[in-house]
Amino acid sequence: MTVEVHDSEVDIVIAALQPNLTPFFQAWQPFFSRFHVIVVKDPELAAELQIPSGFDVKVYTKSDIDGLLGATSINFSGHSCRYFGYLVSRKKYVISIDDNCLPAKDPAGMTVDAVTQHMVNLKTPATPFFFNTLYDPYRKGADFVRGYPFSLREGVECMLSCGLWLHNADYDPMTHVVKRNQRNTNYVDAVMTVPLGAMLPVSGINVAFNREVLGPVMFPGLRIRKEGNHRWDTLEDIWNGLCAKVVCDSLGYGMKTGLPYVMRSDAEAGKALESLKDWEGVKLMDDVLPFFQSVKLSRNGVSVDGCVKELAGIVREKLAPKNPIFAKAADAMEEWTKLWKSHGAQSA
């Protein structure tokens, strides 16, 4: 399916966790150059950023974050800095890709245009109420299979598109250490809607969403102690994705996963071993997932903002007693709804 993508409706948001962005921008030039690019520099990063010319880029640094937000309970360091970009964007859609990812090639050897694929995912309907065994029914050459109710074939709006990774897959530190030589080479040529009620681990490595609608739930909420700036350290995107999925399910929106792939550079297994020693993520998810699987938002939450406030309250009530990290997550979620109201809830 082809869709029209206008420059005026998309921002690319890049979190700069390393100073030299030249190879990254050069590789993405064919796909990024027509769009406005928001680079948010990790507030912990001292060195000056290197960004090649030829892009419509605006860089935000620690002083921009501090200047705009003042005192806030949200920690924007490391991978979480990208969420500041979501706040200052004025576009309908945001696409965010980690700075250690380059364009992938599909099995035919063609370079994947991740921007267009994300936009196709977001601009074609999602089908969360019944699984289509041939995957995306709107894709060229596909359709709804026998038994798919006709009343559901219009689909619903897709609000988030979760892309994947070739080469270095998005594993936790344990898996990186145990399978240090494993590389993902399996390009699965499919996009699917994650069914209503099913939870998925959304990765922030390669993601796009409808900022206008979903903005109030696109926050860095869960922050692990001693979180560094490696992906395997973080669960902020996983938590964010679970919150977004619960809200989408509650409001009747869809979420897709599958394409596009990006090519992700090697992990440093030695550093993964360091993280492993006191990584909280192992046990956290055993509390987190059952919570999200069972949480039900009231029918009163008719807006994303309302859903987030309600969800933050339930997190505080049910999860915070188990671990103070969840009380902080609830604080961050509530704080984000205020920040969004003041700074994010505006369109171009």
Next chain:
Amino acid sequence: MTVEVHDSEVDIVIAALQPNLTPFFQAWQPFFSRFHVIVVKDPELAAELQIPSGFDVKVYTKSDIDGLLGATSINFSGHSCRYFGYLVSRKKYVISIDDNCLPAKDPAGMTVDAVTQHMVNLKTPATPFFFNTLYDPYRKGADFVRGYPFSLREGVECMLSCGLWLHNADYDPMTHVVKRNQRNTNYVDAVMTVPLGAMLPVSGINVAFNREVLGPVMFPGLRIRKEGNHRWDTLEDIWNGLCAKVVCDSLGYGMKTGLPYVMRSDAEAGKALESLKDWEGVKLMDDVLPFFQSVKLSRNGVSVDGCVKELAGIVREKLAPKNPIFAKAADAMEEWTKLWKSHGAQSA
């Protein structure tokens, strides 16, 4: 992942809706020849079956069905005849493939061994409680992604494997008529567990299951009036799959979809147009799907047999008032649990 597949644990069940099975058996020879094959001849089919030598085949006909079952409210004609094969099999696993399907080729040009792929699906765990974005985590080169709870990485037993179709996809008569030239050429190289609570349209064209466990729920329950012997006429497998999914969800079992593909021969669009005129399937699914999405079996149902009896009762209560076809389905479901107890619930 490789698994051991013993001849003694698998039956191939083929419903013969056409007399000349020679090309079918010849094409499947490399994959079927080591297994016992149960052929059930459509009771409506008069002509004599042609089956090449070199196979361990047992053919069941109308007189076998009548002789074993006597008077029964279940109609075994057309595609439904295969379920008689499920009843008389004595193996742990059953694989069933429509007689108009031949082995497919994968993108590398290798002929797909559908038997082995189904058995890999059934013998490796399923993961219904959380979606793994890299699909089957047990596949070579894959794993559980970051954020996947470690407590869920053992998975649960997979009870049903739903395969797919290249060339002529499994569409309803409307889609066959409207898109008469559309062929499915997209080989998606992935197997996934359908999440807990998510419903899918299981196709009987290319399916495998654990007969010992799931047998009591593998029945031809829903029968459309004027159902012919074209796939697009039927919803018996869709209904069956929804029942099986609800039972699996209730008992903590998994169900997978994706691989293997089979190559399916062309539909006859002219005949699809005939079916279209009074096909009940269009409206039926608008009642059926919401029912299955909301049905909850009690915790008392600790066996598949118990779940089916309970489910039949709920069908009778909630769906039968809308359409007498559902009362007949409930009758068939209850009848099947009796037939299974008398004839099916035995292993080799």
